[in-house]
Amino acid sequence: MSEDIATLDEQIIRLVGRRAAAARQQTRARVSSGSSRTSLAEENVVIDRYSEELGRPGVNLALLVLGLSDRLPAR
Template sequence: MTTPVARRRATASAPLDGREIRALLDDLDGQIISMVLRRAELARHDQSVRRTSGLPASELARENGVLRRYAEELGRHGVDIGRAVLVLSQLTRGVRGKS
């Protein structure tokens, strides 16, 4: 199955209309959500391994590095996105559908 983004890459020379743009944005939002959920799953596993090893669940230096990377790549507001990603990564299972 091809995503709207993949289909759009194949026909990138034609101008986009509003409906196509919204479909591409929706597709990207879905990809972002899937990646954040995957990151949260991996972070929970990492936290579990750290706890089992007798270490703190999180590593402040690593978290600061993550925030720095978001800031460098996305600017000042990238830190807000980085913080949100870290918070979501620290939540317990069942993030989907929770607020």
């Protein structure tokens, strides 16, 4: 594996972790304000964004990113 790809993979992993932390923070704020834990409207915006940029595979990637954001442990 080339160094460029390895570096990009490290950055992607780090960014997914940052996104998970931001999603946890947003979920806490939503719940503390009396709203539901998840906003389907916001999730649909994410899915649409990935789809517009990457086509059908973008939908799959968005669903993975959203799922990881819910399941990754805090670091």
